[in-house]
Amino acid sequence: MNRTIHLSQDRFLSLGEKTLVMGVLNCTPDSFSDGGLYGSVENAVAAATRMVEDGVDIIDVGGESTRPGSLPVSEEVEIGRVVPVIEALRKTSDIPISIDTNKSGVAFAALKAGADIVNDIAALGGDEKMGAVAAESGCPVILMHMKGTPENMQAAPCYSDIVAEVSTFLLESAKKAEKYGVARENIILDPGFGFGKTFRHNAILLERLDEIFSLGYPVLAGMSRKSMIQHALGLPVEERLEASLALAVMAALRGASIIRVHDVKESVRALGMIDAVRTEAGKRI
Numbered sequence: 001m002n003r004t005i006h007l008s009q010d011r012f013l014s015l016g017e018k019t020l021v022m023g024v025l026n027c028t029p030d031s032f033s034d035g036g037l038y039g040s041v042e043n044a045v046a047a048a049t050r051m052v053e054d055g056v057d058i059i060d061v062g063g064e065s066t067r068p069g070s071l072p073v074s075e076e077v078e079i080g081r082v083v084p085v086i087e088a089l090r091k092t093s094d095i096p097i098s099i100d101t102n103k104s105g106v107a108f109a110a111l112k113a114g115a116d117i118v119n120d121i122a123a124l125g126g127d128e129k130m131g132a133v134a135a136e137s138g139c140p141v142i143l144m145h146m147k148g149t150p151e152n153m154q155a156a157p158c159y160s161d162i163v164a165e166v167s168t169f170l171l172e173s174a175k176k177a178e179k180y181g182v183a184r185e186n187i188i189l190d191p192g193f194g195f196g197k198t199f200r201h202n203a204i205l206l207e208r209l210d211e212i213f214s215l216g217y218p219v220l221a222g223m224s225r226k227s228m229i230q231h232a233l234g235l236p237v238e239e240r241l242e243a244s245l246a247l248a249v250m251a252a253l254r255g256a257s258i259i260r261v262h263d264v265k266e267s268v269r270a271l272g273m274i275d276a277v278r279t280e281a282g283k284r285i
């Protein structure tokens, strides 16, 4: 699937030419705190600058933790974490920026500050104003499947057919987005690895990711450092690089256009190698 997604100003994303790497930039106090607020913005921008040097394609800025069991923060707090970072980053770089939020006020403020893409883990189902904000901005939207909320999603997730259920949800979310006025070519789908899924659910979704790809929209996959790796290999979070790369490679081979990662340099190399082989062999990705 070769297609260009237009962003604000003259920026764009080319899908299908190579696997795009989205780098995670957590702007939560536990990620970049060294006391003062200014210092934390500076550190976040430094981390983003390193990602750009390492070949990142999109930087995903988030101000609320959505790890299992985490509690929501207020809109004001979230805006206060992400907007200064986006503004500072925009002054020094043209890199496409996505805003990882399920709150329309945060998305609106982030887009105004220079973000280009809305990454909504609630797929427009959390905040009723999100569809309108996304449609009016004309920006691409990532619609992710989640069962439950980050607080309760891992309690006892249950599906009769995980791939069918996630596919139906994603197609309905896409339809809903289009009803709001989001252009079809601005919709990206994400099965939401780890969001209300057991290891078996995640494994089946990854093994059959080509079926999600067949829905006809670009697919994003985010498995970097997630608990699938804890489950399979028992490794702590700081030891999950190699397994994250393996999962990224699997997703890319099954049609994912964008891979969301923490370790940009290593992911760019692993995915770049796949792309180089495929291109050299004459295969269209």
Ligand code: YH5
Binding pocket: 024, 066, 067, 068, 100, 119, 120, 121, 142, 144, 190, 192, 193, 194, 220, 221, 222, 223, 224, 225, 226, 227, 237, 260
């Ligand atoms: C995603 O998949 N994930 S935030 C638990 C971990 C490690 C990492 C240690 N935002 C996604 O990264 N947006 C997040 O265990 C996302 N797709 C999209 N589109 C969760 C996360 C993480 C959670």
